[in-house]
Amino acid sequence: MEKEVRVRFAPSPTGGLHIGGVRTILYNYLFAKQNKGKFILRIEDTDQSRFVPGAPDEGVNYGGNYGPYRQSERKKIYRQYAEQLVAQGNAYYAFDTPVDLENKRNAIPNFQYNQATRMHMRNSMTIPHEAAEALVREGAPHVIRIKMPTYENVYFNDLIRGDVAFDTNQVDDKVLLKADGMPTYHLAVVVDDYLMKISHVFRGEEWLPSAPVHILLWKYLGWETDMPQWVHLPLILKPDGKGKLSKRDGERLGFPVFATEWIDPKTNEKAIGYQEIGFLPQALNNLLALLGWNDSTDQEIFSLEEMVDKFSLERVHKGGAKFDWDKAKWFNAEWLKKLSATELLPYVTPMLAEKNIRPDMQYLSTIVDLVKERCVLLPDFYEQSFFFFNAPQLYDMDALKNKWAAEKDLFFNDLISHFKQTENWEAPQIERVFKELASAKAIKIGELMLPFRVMLVGGKFGPQVFLIAQYIGKQETIDRIVKALGIVT
RNA sequence: GGCCCGUUCGUCUAGGGGUUAGGACGUUAGAUUUUCAUUCUAGAAACAGGGGUUCGAUUCCCCUACGGGCUACCA
Secondary structure, eight states: OOOOOEEEEOOOTTSOOBHHHHHHHHHHHHHHHHTTOEEEEOBOOOOGGGOOOOOOSBBTTTBOSSOOOBGGGGHHHHHHHHHHHHHHTSEEEEOOOHHHHHHHHHHSTTOOOSTTTGGGSSBTTTSOHHHHHHHHHTTOOOEEEEOOOSSOEEEEEETTTEEEEEEGGGSOOOEEEOTTSOBOHHHHHHHHHHHTTOOEEEEEGGGGGGHHHHHHHHHHTTOGGGOOEEEEEOOEEOTTSSSBOOHHHHHHHTSOOBSSOEEOTTTOOEEOBHHHHTOOHHHHHHHHHHSSBOOSSSOOOOOHHHHHHHOOGGGBOSSOEEOOHHHHHHHHHHHHHHSOHHHHHHHHHHHHHTTTOOOOHHHHHHHHHHHGGGOSSTTHHHHHHGGGTSOOSSOOHHHHHTTOOHHHHHHHHHHHHHHHHOOSOSHHHHHHHHHHHHHHTTOOHHHHHHHHHHHHHSSSOSSOHHHHHHHHOHHHHHHHHHHHHHHHO
8 A cells, every 4th residue: 555645844943934845835735735744834944042932634723633733842852862862872962062063073174973083082982881971961961973884885766866975974963952951943853754654755846855864763763664765856056057955045135035025033124025026926936936847848828727737857857947037927917817817806906905096896806807907016006097097197108298289189178078978988889080070180099199198098008098088987087187187377 | 175956038937859949027119097006918038068869959868167054062
């Protein structure tokens, strides 16, 4: 029988939700759904000094049978396993203070606490066993480190990278349990994944070098047969070159790197998120999924359902991908065009409400359909549609006054009276009235269209001008012409 | 420095021993749109380098170069 697929996302609560993390969640989710498995949310909060008060199947707020899901609530469990490793000889107590280590690193270039150096340090392998035990009993500050074997190779199969090998001589004796009694990520992740019966570990490539530590832990703890499959995802890189995409890049290059707004509690700096800048969730998922995965066809627009259906780890890239803000915006524009007005309403309505525009939903739907193809981000809806709800306050005077002549003044005055008599107030009819009057007065249409537009919307933008006249209504159209005429003359 | 991972247009990528190396974003030119956007057409643009293997390598192997990650009592 195949093992049940259980995956988890284990964010640290110390930062905003980075889009790299969103992609990891997405891949986890797609994989879990595809395999009828479970997706679990767990909080990695083992670092107390960085603790910040602050659609899974199990997790902190969802319940489940493998909790608690917060690592700080699980302290005792880790200690027990760490002690087990010491008893087995796979780990040892180390009494070196942070200052000791600091001095070592300063004195010896590239100092590593490993098989080559541990016999020169202060730990339970260099001082008599009883003395070490006594120290621990008396509460002397100490950590527990893994004892990496010498001259061994750790092999494992990564679902994306294939076979990977590490020489244990090159891996240092990572701290498993810190002096404050909390586990490090290395111990916690292994214990938690075992206890929560995780079948596949999805994480960023930056974790690859510590994989041998984790694998050895699975082995030493006697859980080798339950060890999950490893899936190290490629990184999302800076658009302009070097390194992983970071918060700073967003500020520097002018695009968000967090899913939602994030306020740094230390500096109080606010970083805007994809949600706030006006991305549709569908677009963010879509663009992130395609950053490192494709289905081998030319298709680029995928719904979540399609992705669940088509996603496969074999088609995830090995190499990191530079983030492209232009392409990201394109995904959003595509989704804006793809979604119906009804589907868009939940996003557009609150955005307009912020600007004190609360239109009738029926009317809004019509307008959304009319302008959505000229929008890239959600706030563009305001720029592209405010004039359907309110008369413009400001006019592009250059566009309006350019080549203004008395004859045009006359034209628009006559136009007002013609409009007043127009019965069938629909775009084609409005256009006919407009053009007939223009030709009667022998003025070129091209001379009149732009001024008319500016009178109705305030500038050189918006959909077809006669459609605008139709939707704002006869009286409003006339009012706006009158108002504008008063300003221009 | 050491270890690990990677390398097709500027970017995201398809492809894979014999192809005019395909698509998308961006970009350039044009058409449509009496505003802008959309849409459409066309163009420029890539197999990092060197050795093998082979009748033939962009594709397989090795080396180099370059890029990235890790090298904390952070995750």
